[in-house]
Amino acid sequence: MISAISHSTSLDQAKLLQLFIVFVLFVSVLVIEFSMVAGLLDVRAGLILLMLMTIAAVFCGLWSRYHRTAFLETKDEHQTAVASLADFATDMFWETDTHGFVIGAGGRLMEGLVSHPRELIGQHYLSIVHLEEREMKRMQAALNAQEPYSDIQSIFRDRDDRIFYISLSATPTFDKDGLITGYLGVGTNVTDRVISARKLKHMAEHDMLTGLANRYRFSDQIKDDLRTADTTGCLSLLALDLDGFKAINDELGHQAGDALLNLVGKRLRSLVRSNDWAARMGGDEFVVVSRGVKNPMEACLLAARLSAKLSQPYRIGGALVEVTASIGIACAPMHASDADDVMKCADLAMYQAKADGRNCYRLFEPSTQTDTLSP
Numbered sequence: 001m002i003s004a005i006s007h008s009t010s011l012d013q014a015k016l017l018q019l020f021i022v023f024v025l026f027v028s029v030l031v032i033e034f035s036m037v038a039g040l041l042d043v044r045a046g047l048i049l050l051m052l053m054t055i056a057a058v059f060c061g062l063w064s065r066y067h068r069t070a071f072l073e074t075k076d077e078h079q080t081a082v083a084s085l086a087d088f089a090t091d092m093f094w095e096t097d098t099h100g101f102v103i104g105a106g107g108r109l110m111e112g113l114v115s116h117p118r119e120l121i122g123q124h125y126l127s128i129v130h131l132e133e134r135e136m137k138r139m140q141a142a143l144n145a146q147e148p149y150s151d152i153q154s155i156f157r158d159r160d161d162r163i164f165y166i167s168l169s170a171t172p173t174f175d176k177d178g179l180i181t182g183y184l185g186v187g188t189n190v191t192d193r194v195i196s197a198r199k200l201k202h203m204a205e206h207d208m209l210t211g212l213a214n215r216y217r218f219s220d221q222i223k224d225d226l227r228t229a230d231t232t233g234c235l236s237l238l239a240l241d242l243d244g245f246k247a248i249n250d251e252l253g254h255q256a257g258d259a260l261l262n263l264v265g266k267r268l269r270s271l272v273r274s275n276d277w278a279a280r281m282g283g284d285e286f287v288v289v290s291r292g293v294k295n296p297m298e299a300c301l302l303a304a305r306l307s308a309k310l311s312q313p314y315r316i317g318g319a320l321v322e323v324t325a326s327i328g329i330a331c332a333p334m335h336a337s338d339a340d341d342v343m344k345c346a347d348l349a350m351y352q353a354k355a356d357g358r359n360c361y362r363l364f365e366p367s368t369q370t371d372t373l374s375p
Contacts, residue, residue: 092166092187095173098180100125100143109166109189113158125183129154129168139168146172146180153190165194209258210265213279218287221277222339225291226332235291235332236299238306239346242284243324243358252316259316260323267309271302287346296331296363303327303361311359324359326350335364 095104101124105117114120120128131139135152142149150169157163170185205217213221225235242264249257261284268278268286276290288306293299307327313320328350330336335345349364356362 091189093185094120094125094187095182095184096125097182100183102128103182107187109164109187113156113164115159130156143183148172153194154187163191164189165191207265207280210262210280212265212268212286213277215279215281218279218281219339221279222289222342225289226337226339226342234293234295234299234334235289235342236293236296236302237330237332237342237346238288238290238299238303238361239328239330239343239350240286240288240306240310240325241350241354242310243326243354245284245323248321248323252319252321256316256321260314260321263314263316264310264323268306271305271309287343293331296329296334299329299331300361300363303329307359307361326353326358327361328353328364329361330364335366 091109092107093105093110094102097103101122102120105120107117110117110120131152131154135154139149139152148169148171152168154166154168155163156166166187167190168185168187170183172183173181175181205214206212207214222237245257245260248260261280264284264286265278265280268288272278272288273290275292276288278286278288280286288302290299290302307325310323310325313322315321328346328348330342330345330349332342336342345364349362352365353360353362
């Protein structure tokens, strides 16, 4: 049981015991007096018994008073500790017992997350907070070592299902003998900070014009995908270069060129599967990465769909603009296993598509291009 309930139960038991002792003493006095009146007990023995009963009553009274005073002191210490948290933790604060059950909770944000903090009393702490695996390991390590922890990022949802990111920090509490009695903790609302950091990360990893991954993101993600290519199946990389984009950009202006690139990015997103992704490498160069491809033929079918979709006219302002794409295909680990080499294979295949008349796709041919790869 949680310590708050245990204290209350102990006090109730002490009161019941005190009443029972008083009742026994009262009955005993009546029995002694009746025995003396009835002659069943001489006066001297009766007085001795009465004196012993009086001493017992005084002892029980002192014991009960001591027990109540100790309880009140413990209760005051508990309330003082929790109150001290409320002074500087306006978002959230809590206290748990040695087993991790909540014995106190409050704070301005806490009151917005639940109907009333009393709902949390008696619940286990780890059943309330929601942590990602890395954060859970950090907290568990601190709890196992009975050490403080700080800035553990957790996720909470309020009654309207809005998400809040809360930074949790706590320190263990100890009794006078140095034994741990629980944890006192605070939570700080860092939702704005987390959202801002994610926006900055997204901006750093995505092309602002098309919303696709940029070259920086591509370099990191392709390495992760290649590490799992052997276990998840073939990974195909399609390198795309728009045919005649420079002429359109020169004739209609850079604003029209940017609008065209944006529309190309939308068409790529509409064609890739949920397991695939696309990136803009710069200028009019794009890549599409398809995971879990069964064989090169499946990659060629995707390239055919991309070629057909991208060659359809684009409406920019009041004009219809046509552009096509030359596509080169490379597969890992079939053609290469290194990120740079896979990209080089796809580029070589794309150059072959351009040499063969553009508006088509070509699969990398190892027999004619292996001499150009890195050792």
